[in-house]
Amino acid sequence: MLSWKISAVAQAVGALNDLADYADQRVTSVSFDTRKLQSNALFVPLIADNDGHEYIDQAIEKGAVAAFWSRDLADAPEGITLIEVEDTHEALKAFAQSYLRAIQPKVVGITGSNGKTTTKDMTASILETTYRTHKTDGNFNNDIGLPITILQMPRDTEVLVLEMGMNHPHEISELSLLAEPDIAVITMVGESHIEFFDSRDGIAAAKFEIVDGLKNEGDLIVNGDEEMLMKRLSDPHHFNQTTFGQKENNDIYPVFIESSMKKTIFSTNLDPKTAICLPLPGEYNVNNALAALAVGLALDVSYKNIIKGLSEFQLTAHRLEWVLGFNQSQLLNDAYNASPTSMKASIGSFLNSDNPSPKWLVLGEMGELGEESERYHRELSEVIDADQVDHVLLYGRLMKELYDELKDDVDFQAVNLHYIESDLDQLIDYLKDNIQHKDYLLFKSSFSTNLIQVVEELKI
Structure with a gap:
């Protein structure tokens, strides 16, 4: 205790x-x-x-x-x-930092516009094969949650995995200076919270703040496919760097990927003949796994244990979570968070899976996208193939933009396209009236739309 x-x-x-x-x-x-x-x-x-x-x-x-x-x-x-x-807030942070320095675990800090929670869960699972590991619980990743996470750390912790979130400049810097990570990870740069920044480059700058507290000779593990991050590595720095991504100029990259509805198999340039199986769909999750793999290597975890950790990891609730639903349907709950990048990735992965059952897209609006919100919602049409989907159910005021984009497309005449602006009960009733035996449904939205409640109502 x-x-x-x-x-x-x-x-x-x-x-x-x-x-x-x-x-x-x-x-x-x-x-x-x-x-x-x-x-x-x-x-x-x-x-x-x-x-x-x-x-x-x-x-x-x-x-x-x-x-x-x-x-x-x-x-x-x-x-x-x-x-x-x-x-009192400053006192909380000071107490947390004092405790952290007393225990002296290796600290891994993880940030990114998308994928940080999945990467955190993968990283912790890898490290647990070798070390006594403590990680951020749920969404305790801000200037209140992170100190609490530290103060919940058992005294025998050897590695602490901290997720670092933000929606304004300088917030990541504050968290990094508090946690003083030995290893820092940046998963990617997307559009999340872009209404609080001038551009994606502004978001990249904010994510790069994670190096502010990185220990001398620490390790920065960064998505090498992100030009806006890579240009910030051009100057001399006090840390070592490892890049991951899809391109072959990265230190770690995949040589094979195969994704199905419930798992993803891949191998890397480090050991091309050895397959790694992730217990979740989506080729885009391979990048998260590569980042976690890089952390494992930086902390001398064997490749065998890295594979074990990735194959056995469990996601934080409401992120790519399969649940059995009404009328024996299969519900893929990814309704905790959404940005244009993650929304497109989830939709593409779901629709490109080889499952022949009828497929639904249940999409809620995305928040904190600023003046370009309407455009970002319209552009989701680019990844929705009418030949791959049977039902598209859109929810929230901004999703009217996507609805208008699809309803006039002749290719979507055979798709059951429906829009509900704000009545959650109407949404639930529509689903219960129309879901057929063994249909597959993807739920994706920002947390504020409360699609998680819809999934809860449909679970059996």
Whole structure:
């Protein structure tokens, strides 16, 4: 069980009050959410849309024994030890970094517009064959989630795998400087969150911030097919670099790929005769596997164990997750996140699979695409082949752009094309009325559309 003395916490965060009387008191977990708080926890009252200090009584009721505190101590409640700090969020980060430096695991930081969660899961599975490994849980990949991930790390952890997300400039830099990775991975540059940047090159610059905290002589593992990333490698740097990608000028590239509805087989230039089997569809996932493979090699994992880790890894929920659905249908749930790049890749992989059963595309709108949102939605038509799909069901205001693009295309006259703007219940009812025995359905959208709820309603 994790455990910290109050004296150690106070020293890590530079407490402003005298805690000598509580020096030997211990906390065994850290939480900013009173709904998930455990007994003997340290409560972190963050100030955002709501002020977490207002929830201190609930924290005490749940069993919190200590809390960071940035209000006047005269307003302090009784029954809990308060650690006075100027900023509770900064204190959380300082505590996490102090703990990280005490444990000293090898740190792997992973970022990218798409594929970072899959790459994180693949990487952790590879490393678990050889090391005691801890990884980011769910989407705890921002300036709050990443410190919590660190503080959930067992003391015997040898390798820590951290996903680093962002939607604004300088956020990756902050995470990298906190985590000080030994290995940094950039999966790709896409259009995700482009409304907050001037261009894809601006996104590339933001992703490259991951090197800001990379240790001297650390390893940068980067998608070599991304010109906007490669041009940033032209100047002298303090790190080693390994490239992966589809092109043969990369350090690691595939020489063979074969994808079906539920698995992908490939081999690499490092051992062309040895096949690697991924338990998920999509040729685009090979790049994620190559990045994870490169991390394994950087940490001296044997190729045999790398293959084992990739063949046995499990994805975070709601990402390329096959579930049995209504009327014995097969539902491919990839509705947690979407960008034009990932949407096109998922659609292409799904439609190009060799399964003869009727296929549905259930597509929700994509968020945070800025002024070009309508164009990005229209351009999805480029990867939807009328000869390969039986039903196209589109949901969300912006998906009207794709609907209009397809409905006037003569090739789609034989396709069951339907559009629903905002009524989720109508969407569920339409699916239940029209799904036939053993149909195959792909669900892909941004999280905000809540297609995940639709999948839950259709599961059996």
